[in-house]
Amino acid sequence: MSVVAEACRDAQPPAAPAPTKLFASGVAVPGATPVIPLRVLRERGQREVFCGLTGIVWLHRKMQDAFFLVVGSRTCAHLIQSAAGVMIFAEPRFGTAILTERDLAGLADANAELDRICVTLLERRPDITTLFLVGSCPSEVIKLDLAKAAERLNARLLPRVRVLNYSGSGIETTFTQGEDNALRALSTVLPTTHERQILVVGCLPDVVEDQFQRIFAALGIEPVQFLPARRANELPAVGPQTLLLLAQPFNGETARALAQRGAHIVPAPYPFGVEGTTAWLRAAASAWGVAPGRFEAVTAPLAARATRAVARYAPALRGKTLFMLPDSQLEIPLARFLARELGMTLLEVGTPHLDRRMVDAELLLLPATVQISEGQHVDRQLDRVRAARPDLTVCGLGLANPLEAEGLTTKWSIELVFTPIHGYEQAADLAEIFARPLDRRARLKV
Amino acid sequence: MSVVAEACRDAQPPAAPAPTKLFASGVAVPGATPVIPLRVLRERGQREVFCGLTGIVWLHRKMQDAFFLVVGSRTCAHLIQSAAGVMIFAEPRFGTAILTERDLAGLADANAELDRICVTLLERRPDITTLFLVGSCPSEVIKLDLAKAAERLNARLLPRVRVLNYSGSGIETTFTQGEDNALRALSTVLPTTHERQILVVGCLPDVVEDQFQRIFAALGIEPVQFLPARRANELPAVGPQTLLLLAQPFNGETARALAQRGAHIVPAPYPFGVEGTTAWLRAAASAWGVAPGRFEAVTAPLAARATRAVARYAPALRGKTLFMLPDSQLEIPLARFLARELGMTLLEVGTPHLDRRMVDAELLLLPATVQISEGQHVDRQLDRVRAARPDLTVCGLGLANPLEAEGLTTKWSIELVFTPIHGYEQAADLAEIFARPLDRRARLKV
């Protein structure tokens, strides 16, 4: 936790006065206001969120030698297709092994069927080096053992192809938890290293990865590995000298699994916005032992440039009220960015799952007045949105247009996982994502 | 004339019995029926034809280092633009120096204005090596002397750019006569050669030029030059040892000008269809002295292949009646092809201008019953079309749809100058152009 405090000390001053507060765990932050227990509204009811299968949409693109085979139903296939849009002109590197009546009735041996499909598929796609078997709601309900299946197939296919398995089912996982499960599965097969290194955990766009890599190099930090790597068969190593730097707030299970491999988690806010990026880098630099002067010399110009770029959007967002519906677990770090660097007023910050260990450092930076909600009862939550009439509501695509029709301005949240938003160079892009709907509403005179 | 007779002797047999006849000049053709004087209906009235400016559309594309500057009115600019279609995404290599009131009122010196425009233009387009000044109706009526202008400009611009002039005016020229005038202008600046060679006269698509070049090579005939060449500044030479092989029936003035330079015209039908192509090649081969055996060996397989391809369209066309309105002067050779190789019945073959010296060899091959018309009185001609109700009417784009609406099937004639139709390999394409409208009418059930 001290690293976090360190990381935050010299963060960019917030764009509007945003009182920091004492986190429930009791760690004091410099300049913090009196201790206020974290208010979390826990709700249960209809959830309007994606399941973990959705992560396949970005994971399969990051790892171009991997194939994701969902073992499930036509619904699973339809979900991924709908989430991905109908825009990909190539044979995709994901698919669904659809269970049929024959499988359920025991007329076919589901295990044998799955093996047959995998082998056929891999024959057709010699470019695939890693096959992920992805569990779904139906496969879990019927207790189809994909771990066993992976074992069986590995015996047959290794070393040409490695078969891994994880669950993306909607009864177990929400949206970005699919990535966490996939990376956790990968983490079990990472080679061990005793070299001192940083391992950045979380799927990042290549362009962002390159930017961070350049900064780490300038700081003299190397080697820096990324999980996932661009090729699934080029596995980073992990070990007791490995520092884990978490790029996404939703990969808690992966982080814990890697910690069990001996790696040390570097606590930090997430690299969203200038403040978050600096704090995240500072945490890494401190842990690595980079001299503060060098850290300043490398990051200050980048931070200053990014601050100037972000400032362009502050007039549009300052003082505007924000309501975030639960979606990706990115809500808390993003709310921190919007409140502190752009001066937005947070009405409610919803998250599908509040993993305190993962967002400790973020919660410290949130204004004391914020209402956090975990889980969902969508109808009641929409009642609160209607009562609050926020200036901007962040929500899923199933809700955005209906809310617009009620006169509310919305930002659809899935853009936040599909767009490069990490790091200094994307900080202004991230601000612009929230400013644009307000800009649009101001422009339209029809 | 003997060369023509020679050329025709072993031509492919016509697809349907088509009695040849004695041309008015009295030359017998083997197998000819009794002498019948050529029936030509000469008409005067409204003409529905393009002027010679239209040739710029294909000439500027053939010679990629030439610019065609029409000296005329907004009408001229609009005509070329409309004929070319609005489809060219680059700055075109043709333009119009539009006369304005100031020029006509003598407020501006038209000659000085023209010089200014030419110099500016050529500065902008350093890739241009030849500039054609093209006379138009207005420039001729006001007697603007473009020959003098070219002389003036050459004094200034040679050797970098050569300036030539010709008339494409509608009061002097019809459609394809613009090419004739352009080539005649080129012919005045061809270097002289005393080498024995063949010069093919008439603008041909490159692919056709290459096909002919291969055949000439196989026949042992070389060098073979083409006018125009692909670059306007790579001029073929001409001289007393030059044999002129005419690829188009409308370049009479050019042929005569080249004859004055000492070249010898090889009389022949034109290379449309298998028969025409063989006859045309045979005329050249005979004139060159190629052994008949070699000629057969080279051409027979090509002719046989083309005959098979053409035969595909005979069932659709045989016995169908044809009415051709005057357009490009291609009408007579094409009528010969359609009658003899495809068995069509010719009702009337209109031509804007009947240059007997140019179509002697063709007229010999036409059926005796044909009605040829020269010039036009469009309303009376349309009355004849309506009375005859031909199976297929070949006409311009201004008339095609109105005739279709009267239940007649038409083929728009401008396609015949914009499509590769010469030679063996295009013989079937040429047949298909006429078969397609009939095919379409048979298909449509709506």
Added chain:
Amino acid sequence: MQLTLWTYEGPPHVGAMRIAASMRDVHLVLHAPQGDTYADLLFTMIERRDRRPPVTYTTFQARDLGGDTAGLVKAAVTDALERFAPRLMLVGESCTAELIQDQAGSLALGMNLPVPVVPLELPAYSKKESWGAAETLYRLVRTVLAGSLPPPPVVRRGVPSGRRPRANLLGPTALGFRCRDDIEEVKRLLGQLGIDINAVVPLDASVEDVARLPDADFNVDLYPETSRSTAVWLERAFGMPRTLVVPMGVGATRDFVAEVAALAGADPAAVLGSERPGIATAAGSRSRLPWYSRSVDSTYLTGKRVFVFGDATHAIAAARIARDELGFTVVGLGTYSRELAREVRDAAATCGLEALITDDYLTVEQAIAELAPELVLGTQMERHIAKRLGIACAVISAPIHVQDVPARHSPVFGFAGADVIFDTWTHPLVMGLEEHLLQMFRDDFEFHDGAAASHLPNAGAPVAPGEATAPTPAGTLPLGLANETGDAPAWTPEGTLELQKIPFFVRGKARRNTERFALERGVATITVETLYDAKAHFAR
């Protein structure tokens, strides 16, 4: 187990959602996990709906499985009834709930709700979306009309007398292909014949509209995939005749008018009087298609080789239009609608073809690649295939995309629909005059292969929403056999050079034809002469 990369249809509960979302006062409770809520965005984003679909999900989680998931169903039903106050409640299960066997429908039935409850059985492991929509509509209609059944024997209704005839329009749904606009055109046609519309079901219908269905004289079975089972039941139970013709294309619209007029006892001349089949003038039809198709710039369209794939209704109609109204040659016809496979087989037979009945995207792709058509008329799936293969394409059928729900009125039924079709399908193909000008210009350095011409789809022209894909104007050669087989013949440099002289928009075909010709004759090396041998062998 069946490997699926892309799927033409969603699961059957999505079909049920389409019925619920189509109607004004029906609510659907789905026993389903949270991930299944993705389907909401199909309605709010593809159709840009300004309200949520009337669906409540139980969103049970793993931790609920040991507990009272049945209780979740009852709670959801109670909440939905209170919050949304529907006039009728549909209750069904998605694939996962089907496995835990809570019998959601029966549970809801047992709750003695104050509104009718329609329990849905939606076998997720054997049926698909269209079936689910048809089944839901059928169950809903039967439930609502259960008390109105006439006593046997049921007599087939005749032509009405003494009043204007009345018709129901059955089948248009949310997420259906152009339903929104097609029903306007069908209403217009019926109006011109003096036929009143009794009810349109299910799109924008109320439960009350469903209750009034028997007041009509006959049913227009507009979208057989969705409404045939209902129309057949209404025929059997109420003696109501139903239409068989779907009015897509000029010819089918004329046939439909004649059929409807006969069922209604109306005078078809009110519409057909101005139709002059076979007459080529601008005034020969209420559609511009017949004249535009005869306009000389359309000559170029003649004999273009077309591959058709979609749902059965649109595929069958498209094949007829392509052949009879646009002068194309249909080289392939297929459907993913297994329920109507017989009808598609019959239609294919009239084109001398064997129908392709499959829901396997890869099979369709292979068929297209082998046939190498010049135009593909298909779904968004085929648009992807065509794009990849460099073939022109227009979309004719669901599954739809946001681009298939344009702002402008874009029917494909009726005379106005035929106009839309003319623009949409011909646009991807090169327009006659421009193509031939192009042919001349192909060697021009300013007009190189990379510069697409204005006649190409991406440069403009009448494209209907979401529809056209340009053929690849690549300098490299699309669709050569070499892309697919390892034993393709080799080209000599001279052969390649000659091939490059062929305009780019026919070069792919020329290459393919030449290679096929060479393969068939065992020619290992393609020379200039092979190229011309092949050219002479194949029709242009």
Added chain:
Amino acid sequence: MQLTLWTYEGPPHVGAMRIAASMRDVHLVLHAPQGDTYADLLFTMIERRDRRPPVTYTTFQARDLGGDTAGLVKAAVTDALERFAPRLMLVGESCTAELIQDQAGSLALGMNLPVPVVPLELPAYSKKESWGAAETLYRLVRTVLAGSLPPPPVVRRGVPSGRRPRANLLGPTALGFRCRDDIEEVKRLLGQLGIDINAVVPLDASVEDVARLPDADFNVDLYPETSRSTAVWLERAFGMPRTLVVPMGVGATRDFVAEVAALAGADPAAVLGSERPGIATAAGSRSRLPWYSRSVDSTYLTGKRVFVFGDATHAIAAARIARDELGFTVVGLGTYSRELAREVRDAAATCGLEALITDDYLTVEQAIAELAPELVLGTQMERHIAKRLGIACAVISAPIHVQDVPARHSPVFGFAGADVIFDTWTHPLVMGLEEHLLQMFRDDFEFHDGAAASHLPNAGAPVAPGEATAPTPAGTLPLGLANETGDAPAWTPEGTLELQKIPFFVRGKARRNTERFALERGVATITVETLYDAKAHFAR
């Protein structure tokens, strides 16, 4: 003398032809050489007319010049009268005949024909097509109404009472942009307000219709380029008020309805009652544009930089729609209509711009290249420019192309016109959701730069006829300054590599911005840092 490569307008006699071809019983005799007959094909091919335009040409030749060319005129007039039996004869000269000064109009007037003769003076060396059309219409109307002038003083007419109000629609012509469909929409609007259409002139009008013009209460000046002079004369001579608003776009249509209702004494609520400006629901307007423009997938459109050029009427309306209804930023506005330059200057001023008034294609091209907009709204000319520069484009104005005369109903006026505009203009731009998905996929080997995505225009979506050009999806970089200036800064290999990571559909802009940034700061070599400095400097 003026060098012209492409021309926006034909000569004035083509304008006269457009009036003659618009009407049903008028014939035009043109003293002109044979080449001028090319203009017939504009009507038979661009508009696919099924009859020849009612024009007789004298087609004099050089050999006639010494002789009796005046006799040719008389013979042509006599023949045309006999063969075509028009109710009115227009007689004019093309450019060449103007020079030989036969005074064709006077000659015809002197022939004492049994029908009215309108001699036309069409100064070919100073005026152009639109002027010719306006002048011909004006002369024709004055001639026909010469005997109907009310005695002075002329009193401005008030709102009619005791009967339904009546309006004339003035200005639609053959070869006008979407006139065929626009007048249907305007008729619909007036009908909804309870206003009868007295006459539509000149499109499909008879001489009798022209004679009845004064029976209306006011004139709708739909196409000021053609009809303003006539509307102004009718106002002066008959006291008939005229409209000033052209109903293109939702806002302008609402304004037009209010204006027309005021002139007619009608209740605008009949139409405007269902319009709820500023309200974002699907039911807030008769047009879908307001809702579609607010649908969250349209957020992406915000602030797109747009260049507008066309005739004055369409350019002014387009700029308003682009700014107020689609949320674009208008960065350039211009016209080739010098007659209405003032109005365009005023409209440009409201966008903070100076209008570009020119008929020089090269000037327009240069302006577009310098402004580097993301969308061009222009004529077919600008479509070519945009294509060459790799910029998206939609066509909004004459001069038209065959693609601008689609089979389907494609208005740009009225509420339905706004729907067409939404589809047509947004289509070339990337659709929000898909773009962002794309952004993620850009590095994917299966999704390389050369493979255009479905969101790009050439892959479909609602394009109105003849309208859209895709931005160049080239892996090479469009619109870099290096293409235009010799002194562009050099890119380091690392800089180029980083640039390649930017998605292709914004890469051109990124490159240009970076180079401009570097140039302005005297940076000779562009590194990765220069790229990001520029990114931070310019708005996204």
